[in-house]
Each structure stands twice: as structure tokens, then as C-alpha cells.
Amino acid sequence: MVVGDFAVELDTVVIGSGPGGYVAAIRAAQLGQKVAIIERDAIGGTCLNVGCIPSKALINAGHVYHNAKHGDFFGINAGEITVDFKRTQQWKDEEVVGKLTGGVAMLLKKNKVDIIRGEAFFVDDHHLRVIHEDSAESYAFKHAIIATGSRPIQIPGFEFSKRVLDSTGALALTEIPKDLVVIGGGYIGSELAGAFANFGTKVTILEGSPQIIPTFEKDMVSLVETDFKKKQVDIITNAMAKEAVTEGDRVTVKYEVGGKVHSVEADYCLVTVGRRPNTDDMGLEQAGVKLAERGLIEVDNQGRTNVDNIFAIGDAVPGAALAHKASYEGKVAAQAISGDNSAVVDYVAMPAVCFTDPELASVGHTLASAKEAGLDVQASKFPFGANGRALSLNATNGFVRLITTKAGNILVGAQVAGPNASDVISELTLAVESGMNAEDIALTIHSHPSLSEVTMDASELALGMPIHI
Ligand code: FAD
Secondary structure (H helix, E strand, C coil), rough: CCCCCCCCEEEEEEECCCCCCCHHHHHHHHHCCCCEECCCCCCCHHHHHHHHHHHHHHHHHHHHHHHHHHHHCCCCCCCCCCCCCHHHHHHHHHHHHHHHHHHHHHHHCCCCCCCCCCCEEEEEEEEEEECCCCCCEEEEEEEEEEEECEEEECCCCCCCCCCCCCCHHCCCCCCCCEEEEEEEECHHHHHHHHHHHHCCEEEEECCCCCCCCCCCCCHHHHHHHHHHHHHCCCCCCCEEEEEEEECCEEEEEEECCCCCCEEEEEEEEECCCEECCCCCCCHHHHCCCCCCHCCCCCCCCCCCCCCCEEECCHHHHHCCCCCCHHHHHHHHHHHHHHHCCCCCCCCCCCCCEECCCCEEEEECCHHHHHCCCCEEEEEEEEEEHHHHHHHCCCCCCCCCEEEEEEHHHHHHHEEEEEEHHHHHHHHHHHHHHHCCEHHHHHHCCCCCCCCCCCHHHHHHHHHCCCCCC
């Protein structure tokens, strides 16, 4: 079905300008496509505006405050330390988010990607309409990439309001809460709980499963739990959140544990129980695109949906909801659309990071998943406590664990819990991706003193010849 005049003809149209969409658009343009990107909200999507970047800015500001208050350990006493939280937020919004999103808009322009403002709706599999305020434009396209991302899930009894917040609301607070209840101790909930705890907020986490951050192993998460305890964060596991009742400036959260109902009161309640893909209300059925479970779009290993010329990437498709996964899928889809079928997605070396204290990071197999997959492997765990750089940073909490095959010492996975785990994991990701073995890492000269030496030490441990332990 074709409706109206389709004045503008495009090779490739990308819907959504998050880390999936803008990267796909730029790559498709680099490969010679005439590309337009459609965005209904702010350029940069969830990640740059209300996700990865602003959350890490607040986490860092919390560290600065917490470390300044605890400098006496190093013999540094700064006197009374106060937070001007409005300034913190202004720095985050203008000097971090603003600069980055402005930079992405510039990159799109430089690569001759047209930015179309408005909300996209498919009319059929080669046409869409974009509605912006009171006007609507129509476009014809050869290929489309759906990169519409996701939004927070709202649960019954916890309608979002001034006191009941989603992650976007928590990141935009203009005051540091005295107390905060976090429903859902996954990675987003635990990261924000940690950020506010560092600012001095009394935090309570209510988690439905037996462990917070359940995607990481128990020995990693217990380091975070210990840190939370030190910062008076209450973690209540196996808890079912029932409802939030707001009275004036306070909110009371009722929850059930083992059949008993309890309640906890706070300035704010933050609900981080998961995200839902933005795949509804955009005419996918008119384009013939089929949805799988939970509204996610099923795709092949190049991001192609069941409709040949329509692709989907990022949080809108199955798999981990991570910015780097979205960008990676965006590049593969852009290549496929441009006629290069050499690239297909391979998630073997997909890192995942949680920016708690300490940071947690993993790539590839855990010991358990490797065994389940039938691999004959061993685990080698080296502590940051034996690393000079970690000692000089007063950040010795944690370890690196390598999972290597018994035959050939090939690295099939790694976990890092400790200072800068988010960066330390990169070398191990490259090693997993390249099929390197423990000798390759052990024989690589690592700068000294550095946290990355832990990977060399863990490799020597895997080879049975550790120097530093
Ligand atoms: P998004 O970034 O969600 O972008 C989708 C865009 O599409 C949005 O701008 C939206 O407005 C637009 N859009 C939707 N529908 C339409 C339409 N019909 N027409 C026009 N435009 C439309 N991931 C990490 O890897 N590391 C982290 O540290 C991290 N921290 C996070 C912290 C928080 C608080 C949150 C909420 C998320 C975090 N994430 C993190 C997850 C990460 O933000 C997402 O995985 C990532 O943004 C997904 O990218 P995307 O391109 O698929 O979609």
C-alpha cells in the first residue's frame, strides 16, 4: 500500500539516533549510501542523554565527594566539604551530555547524514511518515534500520510521579535525597544506588531475586555488597515490591518478604526493574515486520528482520541492552545494507560492565558456562591486592579471573572485579576475540605500575608460573 506523495527518496533511513542508530547512519554514509536519521527526541538517544553517560557523570561526582570526605586515610584533611548539587547537575547536563550530543550531531552532518526531526511511522515496507508537531512528511526508502531503543518499565502500584522515579527522573533530581528506595538491584539500580550512597543518601535496595546484580557471579557481587554495607545501604533480597504511597514530600514503599509485608519510607522511590523495547505504535505491522517475545524484533545475524530490506538493532532486538552492542550491530547492519555480506554478528567477545564500587566486568565464558558448554577449562584468579598500582590507588579490593582451556591455555572468558575493571576488561576482550592463549598475554609487556599488569599475572598463574603470588 502506498499513501500520498513521497517527495524524498532515500537509500537508507535510520530510525533513532542512539548509539545504535547514529553509528549505523554514519557507517552507511561512509559506505556510499544516501542516509537520513529520524529522531523524535534528543540526538544521542538513551545512552548519551539519560543513560550511560549522565549516570557515569553522577557516579564520578559521587566518588569525588566521597573521596574528598575520606581523604584523611592519606593524611589529607579538607575541612568541611559540601555539595552544590545544582552545579553538579549543570556540569553533567551542559559540559558532559551537551558536549557529547552536540558532537554526535556534528559527526552526522560531517558525514552528510540528514537529520529529520519527528516520530517515524511505517506506511509499508518502503515508505514512512514522520510526524513533527503539527506537520507530517513522507519518505520513500530502499532500506530502513530500526534503532528505536527502549524505555523504562512501569509496574502496577508504582506509577511514575514526582516522588516515584524512573532512571531518567533520578538522573535529573535537583537535590540529593536524604533517603532513597531503589526497586530492582540490577545494574542500573545498583549503579544509581551507589552514586547516591556516595553523596550521603541513605539507600535501601529491594531486589526480587536472591542476589543483586544477578548477571554477575556471587564472588564479584559480594565485593559490591560489602561496599554497600560500609555505606549503610540496606539490601533486601527476595523482596516483592507491592506499592508506593506518596504523602507530601515522602513516599512509603510496601514490600513483601517471605509472606510478610513490610514498609520503608523515603524522599524518593526509584524503580529500575527493566526496560521495554520501543517497537509499539510505529506501524511495524503495516511494514510486515514480525515481533517476537516481549515486543523485541527477531533478526538474523546481520540484523535483517523477516522483511528483507528492513533491519533492526540495539535495545529493540534480543540480547543484552548495552550501548556497545547497539553500535556493533549498527555497523554490521550498515555493511550488509551496503552490499558487504562479509560481516555477521558474533557475541563471543561482548563485554558487560557494572559501574559499582568496585566495578564489575566480564567477557565470554564464566567457569560455569564454559563447563556447561562442554569445555575442559580452568580458572585462574589473581587479586588486585598483589598489584602495586592498585595499592598506590588504595583500591585493592577485587581480582581478575581468567577462564582458559586446559589444552592450549586458550582464553575463553574473563571476569574483573576491581578498580577500572571497565578498562581492564578491554585487553581481555581483545584476547578472547582473537583466540589468544595465556602465553600471548603473559609474554605481552605491560606498563608498570599499572592495573593491567593483573592480566599478565593472572596469565602466568594460568601457566603455573606466577611471579607475584
Ligand atoms: P536508544 O539509545 O534508546 O535510542 C533510541 C532512540 O530512538 C531514542 O532517541 C528515541 O527517542 C528514538 N525513537 C524511538 N522511537 C522513535 C520513532 N518512532 N521515531 C523517531 N525516533 C524514535 N549501556 C552500556 O553499554 N553501558 C552503560 O554504562 C549503560 N548505562 C546505562 C544507564 C542507564 C541509567 C540506562 C537507562 C541505560 C544504560 N545503558 C548502558 C543502556 C544503553 O543506554 C542502551 O543499551 C542503549 O542506549 C541502546 O541504544 P539504542 O541505539 O538501541 O537505543
